[in-house]
Amino acid sequence: MSTFRFFILALALGVLSAATLAQTPPASPPGQTLHAAPSGATGDNLLNGGSAAWVQIPAKRISLNRTPPLFDTDEPAAPEISTADVRIARTTGKLVVQLAWRDVTQDTATLPQVPNTPPETRFRKVQTDADDRFFDAAAVMFPAKSGPDAMAPSLQMGDAEHPVEIYYWNAARGPMLMEAQGRGTTRRTGQTFPAAAAYQNGQWTVTFELPELSAGTPMAFAVWNGSQKDRDGRKYFSVWQVLE
Amino acid sequence: MSKHQYAMVMDLNKCLGCQTCTIACKKLWTDRDGTGYMYWNNVETRPGLGYPRQWDRIGGGWKNGMLQPGPLPTMEDYGYPWEYNYEQRLYEGSRKPVMPSPAPTSGVNWDEDVGSMNGDENYYFYLPRICNHCTYPACLEACPRKAIYKREEDGIVVIDQDRCQGYRYCIKACPYKKIYFNEVTGKSEKCIFCYPRLEKGMVNACAAQCPGRLRFVGLLDDPESPVHKLVLKYRIALPLFPEKGTQPNVFYVPPFNPPKRENYGKSILEDPRLPLDYLIYLFGPNVKDVIVRLEAELSRAQNGGRSELLQLLIGRDAQTRYHVRPQLVQIQG
Secondary structure: OOHHHHHHHHHHHHHHHHHOOOOOOOOOOOOOEEOOOEEOOOOOHHHOOOOOHHHEEEEEEEEEEOOOOOOOOOOOOOOOOOEEEEEEEEEEEEEEEEEEEEOOOOOOOOOOOOOOOOHHOOOOOOOOOOOOOOEEEEEEEEEOOOOOHHHOOOOOOOOOOOOOEEEEEEEEEEEEEEEEOOOOEEEEEOOOOEEEEEEEOEEEEEEEEEEEOOOOEEEEEEEEOOOOOOOEEEOEOOOOOOOO | OOOOEEEEEEEHHHHHOHHHHHHHHHHHHHOOOOOOOOOOEEEEEEEOOOOOOOHHHHOOOOOOOOEEEOOOHHHHHHHHOOOOOOHHHHHOOOOOOOOOOOOOOOOOOOOOEEEEEEEEEEEEEEEOOOOOOOOOOOOHOOOOOEEEOOOOOOOOEEEOOOOOOOOOOOOHOOOOOOOOEEEEOEEEEOOOOOOHHHHHOOOHHHHHOOOHHHHHHOOOOOOOOHHHHHHOOOOOOOOHHHHOOOOOOOEEOOOOOOOOOOOOOOOOOOOOOOOOOOHHHHHHOOHHHHHHHHHHHHHHHHHHOHHHHHHHOOOOOOHEEEEOOHHHOOOOO
């Protein structure tokens, strides 16, 4: 097959698969609201991304923006990921959020596992495999305090009066619960939460189990692309969406 | 600005490249999970690739008040840490010689003693390196987490391991590439100038173990300290790559070899064994003045005079070389 014909075929396939993806989620109302659909499924069932339970849950396509470069000397990163699909299921005492986005590179690794014995008693120590790789990641952020005052924290991780909770998942290090009180204050709480992730056909599907959140709670989403050396504020982010 | 500043001077004329400092540091600080490839103290052959490879040519530091971050070195640039299959040889009956694994392809001081050519003569010298605990640390500025801080009491630059998230902007910004990422902990690490030792009145491990006695330690602002005398009084010690703008607090007495030929009564500037251009590349244009000053001291001593500077550089005992003042730098109250 000539290169040109191959190119046309690849292009056609690309358009077709993009169209398929676009058609998959039943459209939810436009605007910056997120519909949480009640689900009879348990949290455990919903964490399994392939669960039939999710078929009933409508998806909302949200726009993702790219943060500006941190340093003037940084090359601006190409906006490779422009949207993500969010599905939210409300089940007993929990809110289960599924975030799906297209990412042509799966940036993950199995990190070296440290045995549960003191290093000095071991014949060999665990070594660093690589020092220059970054991993795909995603996060859901919402205000730590509920009530009308919690409606509009700063999108840059809240502030001292409006702390935020961040449910963060990393393709290599897994889920971690973080909290922040403004830009640069994000810290790991040391706690974790139930999460599940799958990468298939150029798409990440990550499911977060959140505590129950009341209608009117703002939520924001972020996606990091490891192949673009994303970490920290170098990422894709959504504006606040309001949970219905 | 810190109240005091610990500093180190290394006399490159006395370095024998034995790596005792490297091992002293490694056994004390980087013998942990994830730190195999790290050498907070390393000794590299100059001219040469350096560790990590080409660190001096990949950016970092300041220019017109702006950070100049460069690319992250790769593990190949540092050298993968290799292990020897002692278990197989000693316990499992293998009769083959002990072999390293993975097969080494690069490493710290990989090009040991290769050097370069000056005309038809080979030349090289050793450059021991630690974190420079800069007055204007580029790493500190680059960290969006504010995990890096310069201790107010003694100017030592450290990374708060609780705040660090392993983003590695500091590594990109450091012009000396003296911060290392530990993928096992997910955090970055660096030389801490042995502050726990200094706080107990003991000198840095790399200095204490140095058989060449080439390291001098003290407070730069203490007129009695050897580093104050070498850097500010006699002005014969220079920082590495001063044009990077970070104001290092580790200084070097440049290698001061006799002229190549007919050296009696001749300046090394007339017929240098080490090309002056290379010394200027490393230490800036002031290196020429330093050589002139050192030659004058040497000449005075050779003519029967007394040189306090040369006596200091010989550094016969620890009291001469080190002036650790924990009582001066401790945080009051």
